[in-house]
Amino acid sequence: MGAEPMRPVALENGPVAIVGALDFDRSPTGISPRRLPAWTRPQIPDLFMDSMVAMASGVRLAFTTDADSIELDVTATTFRYTTMVARPPVCQLVADDAPAVDAVVESANYFVLDPMDPTNIGFEPGAPTTLRFEGLGTASKQCEIWLPHTASIELQALRVDNGADVTAPSPNGRRRWLHYGSSISHCMEANGPTSTWPAVAARLAGVELFSLGLAGQCMLDHFVARTIRDQPAAVISLKLGINIVNGDTMRERTFMPAVHGLLDTIRDGHPTTPILVVSPIFCPSVEDQPGPTMLMPDGTFGTIPGASEIREGALTLRRIREILSGIVAARRDAGDLNLGYLDGLDLFGADDVDDLPDLLHPNDDGYRRMGQRFAALAFGPGGHLQ
Secondary structure, eight states, rough: OOOOOOOEEEEESSSSSSEOOSSSEETTEEEEEEEOOGGGGGGGHHHHHHHHHHOTTTTTEEEOOOSSEEEEEEEEEEEEESSOOOOOOEEEEETTTTTOOOEESSSSSSEEEEEEEEEEEEEOOOEEEEEOOOOOOOOOOOEEEOOOTTEEEEEEEEEEEEEOOEOOOOOOOOOEEEEOOOHHHHOTSSSSGGGGGGHHHHHHTOEEEEEETTOOOOOHHHHHHHHHSOOSSSSSEEEHHHHHTTTTTOHHHHHHHHHHHHHHHHHHSSSSSSSEEEEEOGGGGGSOOOOEEEEOOOEEEEEEOOOOGGTOOOOOOHHHHHHHHHHHHHHHHHHHHTEEOOOOTTOOOOGGGGOOTTSOOEEEEEEEHHHHHHHHIIIIITTTOO
């Protein structure tokens, strides 16, 4: 707590916009953003997906203020593996597009998972934390507090300097970009919420990000398709396929119609919106070998070999890319010229493998490079989302 008096600012029904959230969990102590709407709750298949929906990748508080100091009280909940050192969640403040300022949640709740025994789950309790951003100057500025992409977070109180003004964020005129993807769009390995590749790309392209990057997910769920259908968006991207292979959840017979169904549902609400289908980035173990994959004792991801006689139609990443490219080509031939395709290998290919430490997820440098490449390929001259 700073020496100067602070005044509270309402987190709801006031000047603060919570961008990137469509629902909230509520408790006597605060509100926790969720990235899918309330009606989807009964359709979410398991606790793992529910926890990913509650993680705040891409969610931020937006407002205008002349405060020199800002405080935010939070309780964060995340997880770590028994083989990992805990990585504390990080909030980042961006004021008038200046470089992000970090505030670390030093005391978080941790679920502790054993990668070799999924039934072995421990819990390490944390405590509420006050995050303070100071030295911001007393000029009026647009502020965004990006919430941790690696945690669910209960927002308990927001304060500014006594006498400071807080008003709603000014319209920025940016197009709204809605992105759907897996852990490689959720980007838990990024160092902070503004260095996920969608956040990097959005900043470079000057668009307003709404992120449905959900780790372990992107299974072409109908309730997500309907969510995208019903959300306003100037442009949409869909990064599809990696977890279909990782979980061996679909074969070729079911994958192709499911992608068509996803696109059909989205087109019901966005008949002419530019949509870019993005195929998987490089993942060495499943380029030519079907999944499923699993976390190995050395911390990398590898495949579990299966009997070839029961693997007919099993998918590899190479085949996923061929199918997605073919679907887009067929739909364009049928008249949907607002649908485009981007090969994920152009975002992160075999030459980038040094930044793929677990052989599945890029590190912070890899994600930043992906964001730079996506901004150029999708939003740059000649890009489908230009």
